[in-house]
Amino acid sequence: MSSGKLITQREMARQNGIVQPLLTDLYQITMAYAYWKSGKVNDVAVFDLFFRTNPFQGEFTIFAGLEECLKFLENFHYSDSDIEYLKQTLPSDIEQEFFDYLKDLTCNDVKLSAIEEGSVVFPRVPLLRIEGPLIITQLLETTLLTLVNFASLMATNAARYRMVAGKNISLLEFGLRRAQGPDGGLSASKYSYIGGFDGTSNVLAGKMFNIPVKGTHAHSFVTSFSTLDDLQNVSVTHPETKAQCNLFQLSLDWRKKLSMIIGVSPEEASDGELAALISYAQAFPSGFLALVDTYDVKRSGLLNFCSVALALNDCGHRALGVRIDSGDLAYLSILARDTFRQVAESCQLPWFNDLTIVASNDINEETILSLHEQGHAIDCFGIGTHLVTCQRQPALGCVYKLVEINGQPRIKLSQDVAKVTIPGHKEAYRLFGADGHALVDLLQRSNERPPAVGRKVLCRHPFQEAKRAYVIPSKVEHLYKVYWSEGRICTAPKPLSEVRERVQASLRTLRQDIKRNLNPTPYKVAVSDDLYNFIHDLWLQNAPIGELS
Ligand SMILES: Nc1ncnc2c1ncn2[C@@H]1O[C@H](COP(=O)(O)OP(=O)(O)OP(=O)(O)O)[C@@H](O)[C@H]1O
Ligand SMILES: O=P(O)(O)OC[C@H]1O[C@H](OP(=O)(O)OP(=O)(O)O)[C@H](O)[C@@H]1O
């Protein structure tokens, strides 16, 4: 077995079973037949996969999904039942030999070069360059796009949440129930983690991708208890003395004492909620993080939580904190923190100051920014719907365009200049300025001399003649590595935790004004002088000359 295969099996989670060659658009297969019929089996193509606009009104994107693309290439194979299905589905006059051809088709002759997963990337710079026989490289289009588009959108969304939250707030992904189906949910958990989330409530994602799984409990757990009579046998073992502590009685005693300290009457607090919290604390004495907004945070939830937390303390355990899932999260989190301070002081338990306050409920980037502006005491956000559905922008528009065939460049023209493709086999370089920030991404023809540190290079806007600048880079990063060649993974994709670190490291190379939330400055993507002339010559050659009458 090749070392590439060894690397793959050791480090990569198994690919979701629905990612397979038939997970594509029908037209890829009909085109494959037409290519085959036209004798194009030996034609060699180069495709670029890129996007044209950054999502979320931002000026950067995080590239993700590469590992899954590599697994797809590795496993690419039409099964007998796939072939059978195609025979039944395609017109009956399709030649049998085409199916024999498909049956033996693999990605062994494909070469895939890519930017490192987790990097910041920009419009027009190909994320993937796919070279190889026209038919197979064409057949890969839709699946590669579906693997990169949502992954990159999701990682970008998560990275944006991380940026607005700041590095000291913990972010948990709670979105599975609201996600675009099971696979959407699983991908959302994986790529939120890459983008900078700290954990997920999605247990399967935890198992498959080794992401920390975290969570609290739901309102239904609280509302399922109505009185203290609902409780039976509530004792907790003290971890040191091994004594059995009566959590129930201790909690009731503390509720009486505490009501004086925090000025809330025990009569107003819900007994059902207290019963629920005692029950949860009994089950998880060292992991007690309770939902406190079922009835009333101020008059019930906080009093009940603190009572049980102090009872647990008597039993030798430290509570973790609270979750607030409705109401004014700024006000209620500050109220919770003030209450914890009062308890910390009057009971001489300094750790009570540091209890975790989790906030959830329809959180998005704007809510976090607004909460920061108002002031709050939240340590952790649990975020579902807006994050996993990418509600602010539900799709990234990556496309897959033919740029060369049999050594001949190809250009796709459009009335809309932004949609004209940049032809030919190209390399991409990131040029850094003297202060260490990335200045510009430069596309060149592959036969050009690479840019070098300290050497002046002319960077041109691909379509606006007057826009050009000289750059003397202090560092040059060649953006492509070959990840797949000769039928194997030749650069091992990094483990998720490293891709996650890469995202933050890569974001640090961008100037702050490119990352800011409101009206960020666009990052420059340029072409070399040589590529500029090449594009425009080809454009002239291909644009028909109209006739005025
Ligand atoms: N201080 C705040 N500043 C800005 N937005 C906030 C603040 N507190 C909460 N929010 C947001 O306001 C919205 C409030 O949601 P909604 O109107 O459904 O109220 P609710 O508190 O959930 O009501 P209910 O008690 O009926 O569940 C949520 O999206 C929440 O994230
Ligand atoms: O609000 P999101 O960002 O999507 O986060 C996840 C939500 O899911 C849970 O409850 P759910 O919304 O199912 O019920 P609830 O509205 O009654 O809390 C949780 O309490 C959050 O509110």
Ligand SMILES: O=C(O)c1cccnc1
């Ligand atoms: O664990 C939680 O608190 C949680 C999980 C999923 C959705 N809402 C909340």
Ligand SMILES: [Mg+2]
């Ligand atoms: Mg909700």
